[in-house]
Amino acid sequence: MDDSWKDNVHRKRAELARLLHEPMAQLAARCAGVWDDRQRMNDLLAAAFGEIPYAAFLYTLDAGGIQRSDNVAADR
Numbered sequence: 001m002d003d004s005w006k007d008n009v010h011r012k013r014a015e016l017a018r019l020l021h022e023p024m025a026q027l028a029a030r031c032a033g034v035w036d037d038r039q040r041m042n043d044l045l046a047a048a049f050g051e052i053p054y055a056a057f058l059y060t061l062d063a064g065g066i067q068r069s070d071n072v073a074a075d076r
Contacts, residue, residue: 016054023051031060031069038069045072 027048034040045058052058060069 019053023048023053027052027058035068041069042072045069049074 030044031041034044049055057071057073059071062068
C-alpha cells in the first residue's frame with residue numbers, strides 16, 4: 001500500500017476522532033443520567049444527532065458489552 005495513502009487515512013481517522021471525542025463524551029455523561037430508562041436514553045440519543053458529526057446510528061453499551069439502548073438512527 002502506498003505510504004502517502006496510508007498517511008492520509010491515518011490523518012483522516014485522527015481528525016474524525018478529534019471531532020467526535022468531546023461531543024461523544026458529553027453525550028455519554030447525559031446518558032448516565034437516564035441509564036435505567038431505555039426509552040429516555042433512546043430519546044436522548046435521537047436528539048443528539050445534531051451534535052455528533054457523521055453519525056448514522058447511536059447506541060449505548062454497558063461495560064460488559066451488553067447493549068442498553070436501541071440502535072437509534074439519524075432519521076428516527
